[in-house]
Amino acid sequence: MVARLLDAEWPRLRRLAARLRRRPPRLVVFVARGTSDNAATLGKYLVESLTGLPASLAAPSVVTLYGARPRLRDALVLAVSQSGRSTDVVEFVEEARRQGGLTVGITNDARSPLARTAHETLLCRAGPERSVAATKTYVAEVALLTLLVGAWARAREVEQGAGALPDALAATLKMEDEIAARAERYRYMQGCLVTSRGYNYATAKEAALKLKETCYLPAEALSSADLLHGPIAIVERDFPVMVIAPSGVPLAHLRQITARLAARGAETMVISDDAEILARAKVALPLVAPVPEVWSPAVAIVPAQLLSLHLAVARGFDPDRPRGLRKVTFTR
């Protein structure tokens, strides 16, 4: 899927990136819900760190409930929706267009209302998402956002790392049997925290959402900085904490956090390619095919997706059809 997406969307992405360099917006506003909002969280970090522009995650209810009209004339609005049919996301894009902002939709459905509304559309090309819990479209949204911001900022590690992504994902998916064997350990877990920092804070949010959707577990994502500002109080002996720690700038900080969690007797599950932090984990989920940090969110989510899948099965649930959820959620 990622190989196809790199091939098919690259020309459009480069044209859009060139246009953004010629006429840069003053800020970037992301609008999304659910899984796509987690991809947007990464987008915000990428925009701020690579382009130097401020970026914001819109609260769509400001527009749809309170009827406010935040000034979006100078903004690039990036709307992310797998189905392209989230009502409040589409309404926000309509409002941005009315004001003269540039709008870009990222969606898996070329004929969706979002694709029809936005100035430009980038397609996930993931085929139908049959499962309610979105997985492949999350990876596709992350890949598209990374490519777009990377091309816009001419970030060398983005263009250089993209080619290796399909193989890295294939190698990571081969870990499935090993991860499935680990899942049973958590059959009776009653909840957990997921933590990371920087680019992979988005990965932590998405891992927590998958555990909630498919395993019905209270699983909360916290940046490791916020974790220290209060919530670490809930971590007692055997409390499960997943740490997403691919090599990169936050690794040193995450090594310290993992040591501190271990000192509290926590059950640490660590997703990383770094031998030192993996050695400190109660359960190590190794990333076997390291990629540059900027690409790590596209790969590091995969072990968490596989763990959610097999833990759901171990708990006797159907991970493809969570109770009480439909594929498309209409919120205003």
Next chain:
Amino acid sequence: MVARLLDAEWPRLRRLAARLRRRPPRLVVFVARGTSDNAATLGKYLVESLTGLPASLAAPSVVTLYGARPRLRDALVLAVSQSGRSTDVVEFVEEARRQGGLTVGITNDARSPLARTAHETLLCRAGPERSVAATKTYVAEVALLTLLVGAWARAREVEQGAGALPDALAATLKMEDEIAARAERYRYMQGCLVTSRGYNYATAKEAALKLKETCYLPAEALSSADLLHGPIAIVERDFPVMVIAPSGVPLAHLRQITARLAARGAETMVISDDAEILARAKVALPLVAPVPEVWSPAVAIVPAQLLSLHLAVARGFDPDRPRGLRKVTFTR
């Protein structure tokens, strides 16, 4: 405390508001951690809905870890920190000043690094926060942000409602015995969700943080829109969900959510002044002194703070000294 704050900070607030009207920034960037970040979440909603400017919650790690320099020249940076000593918050303000942005600090300590660094300082005037879990300074931060944005946008309901706030808070605090009697019901609760929408999404975040800090409970805040995009899957029979639903724009939506949660057999705890939604709750926590919606976050947090306090006591914990936390958290 709120009466003192209204008196003492009003002249400075009005001058600052007038200055913001004369030379409006292009966007507003909030920077904060922990409890103060929840006050900042309200700030973002208020700025977008009352002033029409886009507002963003900064990810300080973009600056402090990745060394990025997001363009803040045209921005108003609002930094919120009870202690005024969060390292990454102060560093972000320094960077904004270097770029020529206008910086405002909201803090409880007039001699803190934040107060020395920001162009303007608004003081909580709450006296020392002796408890690790911040409560009165949260209310003070919320009051200052509401006053500032309200004065800036000349929002009549802000100025008209402010005078009633001290009495509304006093009346709400008198509910303590009734709430204490309710707390025992949750002695053996293993986790919960807290939900709301619009302005009181911030209240939901802060209520969840208090439950985590003082009761060591996994408690996650979700906007009721996001709740429908997946996480509602975890809500099974008897699962506790706190709904923050003061009168206002999101009330109709929150009534529907509460009905849907009830249909799943959830244990709903509802904080509201609305008789209809309270009648549908398993446990009703009435707001006895209704205030205009824009002021409701300052009041609706109080029953949740009282519940956290008494639930901590019922569970045998000292709510003032949570294990593993210190008053000031230094993160970079």
